[in-house]
Amino acid sequence: MQLDSILFYLFAVQILFSALMTITRRNVVYSAVWLISTLVGVAGIYLLQGAEFLAGVQIILYIGGITVLFLFVIMLVPVSEESKQRRFSSQLWIVLIVAVLLTGELGYFLWQGADSFQMGEPTPPAEIGTVTTNSEQIGQVLFSEYLLPFELASILLLVAMIGAVVMAKARPGAE
Amino acid sequence: MEEILDNPYLQPIIATLLIVAVFPLVAGYMVLAERKVLADLQVRLGPMRVGPYGFLQPLADAFKLMLKEDIIPAASDKWIFWGAPVLSTFTALTAFAVIPFSDKFYVADVNIGILFILAMSSLGILGLILGGWSSNSKYSLLGALRSAAQMVSYEVPLGFTTVTALMVAETLSMQGIVQSQLDKGVWIAFSNYGLMLVPAVVFIIAAVAETNRAPFDLPEAESEIVAGFHTEYSGFRWALFFLAEYASIFVICGIAVTVFFGGWLRPFANVGFLETPLNVAFPILLFVVIGAGCALGAVRVTLAYEKAIMGVLALAMFLVAGLFAIPMINELIIGFFWFLFKVLIFIYVFIWVRGTFPRFRYDQLMQVGWKYLIPISMGGLIVNGIVLLFTS
Structure with a gap:
C-alpha cells in the first residue's frame, strides 16, 4: 500500500x-x-x-x-x-473558452468531492508472483460487449489509411 | 534470515542484479564470438593477440572504450546526445525482466510478458533516433531516419507472427507460453500441422531486421553513411549503443526461442525415454568435448600464462560437466542450459546470416518488409486461425 x-x-x-x-x-x-x-x-x-x-x-x-x-x-x-x-495563433478566444470550461468542470468535481464520480470497483492488487487475467478480460469484453464500436473504429482507421494512401499517391503528370 | 529468504522480492532482485552485472561481459563475448565466426567464414583467424586465441579481447576492448576521450560534438544537442545511449541501454536491459531463462530463474512473470518486450524494443528505437538527430550530422540523421523507418516497418510482421504464436499458446505470459508447449507436447513452431513454421521463419527474418543486423543493417551501412546514427559517438557512449544492440539481439533470440522453440524445454519434452540421454548425457558430453578442446589448446599455446588460462578453462568445463551429473543440481540448471543453448544457436544463425548475405538496397529493404513479410505474416495469421478454429 x-x-x-x-x-x-x-x-x-x-x-x-x-x-x-x-x-x-x-x-x-x-x-x-x-x-x-x-x-x-x-x-x-x-x-x-x-x-x-x-x-x-x-x-x-x-x-x-x-x-x-x-x-x-x-x-x-x-x-x-x-x-x-515568433509563434502565431489566431485561436486565442477558442483556447480561452475551452480552458475556462475545463477549469469549471474540474473545479465543480473537486468541490463535489469523490462521491460525484461513478467509479468502477477497484481491483485488489495481485499477489506478487501470480499472473493476472487482465488481458483475457479485455479481450472478452472487446469482442462481446463492445464488438460494434471496436469494428467501427477499425473501419474508421481503414478509411483513414486508404485516404492517406490516395492523397500521397503521385498524380499522373504531376512530376 | 527467514524473513529475508521468504520475501517475494528477493528472487527478482537477485535475478536483476545478476543480469545487469553479467550481461555486459556476455555482450563482450558475443562480439568476440561474432568476430571469430565471421573470421572463420572468411577463412581468417580473427582476434588472436590478447590472451590465448584472443580470449581476453573483450576485456581489452572494454578497457580501451572506457579510457577513450569522451567527445561531444560542439554543435550537438548536449542533453539529448547524452541521454540517447542511456535510453537505449536502459530499455534493452529492462526487456530482460520478463525473459524466462528457466522455470525457476526469471525476474517477473506477468501477463503482458511479450507485450512488455515489444514495448521496450519500441522505446529503444527512440534512443537511436534521438542519438542520430542530436549529433547534428548528415550521416547520423540519415541513419536515424533509416532506422526509424525500418523498425516501424518490420515491427508489423514481428507483431503479426507473435500474435499467431500467441493464438496457439493462448496466453501472453512468457512462462505460460512455455508451459502450454509442454502441455501440448509440441513446440509452437511445429504445431498446427507444420503451418506455424511460416510465422516462425518470418519472425526470424523480421527479428534480424529489427535488430539492425546485416543484411538489414542499412541504418549503419558503412559504405554509404559512415556509421549511421552513431557516427559521432565514441568511447563509452558508443559502447553503450553496442551493449544495447547486443542486448536486443539476445532478447529477440530469447523471444524466438520462448515463443516458437519451446523456451527452457528440452527437445521432445514429452518423450520420457529421452530424459536421460538429452538432459544428462548431452550436456555432459558437450562440456567434456569443449573442455577437451580447451585442454588441447593448453597444450598447443606456448606462453606460460596462456597455458594457465586454457588449463583453467578446461578444468572449469569439466567441472560444469560434473555438475550436470549430480541429479539435484541437474534439475536446477537443465532448463537454463536448454534456454541458453537454443539462444546461442539463434545468435550463431544471426552471425551466419551476416557473414553470408550482401546488404540490401534501401528499396529492396522496404519491398521485403511491406510487399512480402507483411502479407505473408497476415496470411499466416488467418490460415493458422482457421486451422485452429476447426481443430480445437
Missing part, C-alpha cells in the same frame, strides 16, 4: 511536470521527448491500477508508433530556424 502511494505520486509528478515542459519548450524535439516522458508516466499509472494490457499498448502505440512518427517528421524540419520564429 505504502509503495503504491509513493509510486502514484512519483508518476503524477512526472506526468504533470513533463506535460508542462511539453507545452513550454521552444525546441520541438524537446517537446516530443517530454511528451514521451508524459506517456511513460501515464503507462505507469495504468500499471498501478492493474491495467497491464493498457500500459503495454500505451507504450507500443503512443510511443513506439505515434511519437516515433512525430520525431520522424520533426527531424526533417530545421529546428533551429523554426524555434526562433
Whole structure:
C-alpha cells in the first residue's frame, strides 16, 4: 500500500511536470521527448491500477508508433530556424473558452468531492508472483460487449489509411 | 534470515542484479564470438593477440572504450546526445525482466510478458533516433531516419507472427507460453500441422531486421553513411549503443526461442525415454568435448600464462560437466542450459546470416518488409486461425 502511494505520486509528478515542459519548450524535439516522458508516466499509472494490457499498448502505440512518427517528421524540419520564429495563433478566444470550461468542470468535481464520480470497483492488487487475467478480460469484453464500436473504429482507421494512401499517391503528370 | 529468504522480492532482485552485472561481459563475448565466426567464414583467424586465441579481447576492448576521450560534438544537442545511449541501454536491459531463462530463474512473470518486450524494443528505437538527430550530422540523421523507418516497418510482421504464436499458446505470459508447449507436447513452431513454421521463419527474418543486423543493417551501412546514427559517438557512449544492440539481439533470440522453440524445454519434452540421454548425457558430453578442446589448446599455446588460462578453462568445463551429473543440481540448471543453448544457436544463425548475405538496397529493404513479410505474416495469421478454429 505504502509503495503504491509513493509510486502514484512519483508518476503524477512526472506526468504533470513533463506535460508542462511539453507545452513550454521552444525546441520541438524537446517537446516530443517530454511528451514521451508524459506517456511513460501515464503507462505507469495504468500499471498501478492493474491495467497491464493498457500500459503495454500505451507504450507500443503512443510511443513506439505515434511519437516515433512525430520525431520522424520533426527531424526533417530545421529546428533551429523554426524555434526562433515568433509563434502565431489566431485561436486565442477558442483556447480561452475551452480552458475556462475545463477549469469549471474540474473545479465543480473537486468541490463535489469523490462521491460525484461513478467509479468502477477497484481491483485488489495481485499477489506478487501470480499472473493476472487482465488481458483475457479485455479481450472478452472487446469482442462481446463492445464488438460494434471496436469494428467501427477499425473501419474508421481503414478509411483513414486508404485516404492517406490516395492523397500521397503521385498524380499522373504531376512530376 | 527467514524473513529475508521468504520475501517475494528477493528472487527478482537477485535475478536483476545478476543480469545487469553479467550481461555486459556476455555482450563482450558475443562480439568476440561474432568476430571469430565471421573470421572463420572468411577463412581468417580473427582476434588472436590478447590472451590465448584472443580470449581476453573483450576485456581489452572494454578497457580501451572506457579510457577513450569522451567527445561531444560542439554543435550537438548536449542533453539529448547524452541521454540517447542511456535510453537505449536502459530499455534493452529492462526487456530482460520478463525473459524466462528457466522455470525457476526469471525476474517477473506477468501477463503482458511479450507485450512488455515489444514495448521496450519500441522505446529503444527512440534512443537511436534521438542519438542520430542530436549529433547534428548528415550521416547520423540519415541513419536515424533509416532506422526509424525500418523498425516501424518490420515491427508489423514481428507483431503479426507473435500474435499467431500467441493464438496457439493462448496466453501472453512468457512462462505460460512455455508451459502450454509442454502441455501440448509440441513446440509452437511445429504445431498446427507444420503451418506455424511460416510465422516462425518470418519472425526470424523480421527479428534480424529489427535488430539492425546485416543484411538489414542499412541504418549503419558503412559504405554509404559512415556509421549511421552513431557516427559521432565514441568511447563509452558508443559502447553503450553496442551493449544495447547486443542486448536486443539476445532478447529477440530469447523471444524466438520462448515463443516458437519451446523456451527452457528440452527437445521432445514429452518423450520420457529421452530424459536421460538429452538432459544428462548431452550436456555432459558437450562440456567434456569443449573442455577437451580447451585442454588441447593448453597444450598447443606456448606462453606460460596462456597455458594457465586454457588449463583453467578446461578444468572449469569439466567441472560444469560434473555438475550436470549430480541429479539435484541437474534439475536446477537443465532448463537454463536448454534456454541458453537454443539462444546461442539463434545468435550463431544471426552471425551466419551476416557473414553470408550482401546488404540490401534501401528499396529492396522496404519491398521485403511491406510487399512480402507483411502479407505473408497476415496470411499466416488467418490460415493458422482457421486451422485452429476447426481443430480445437
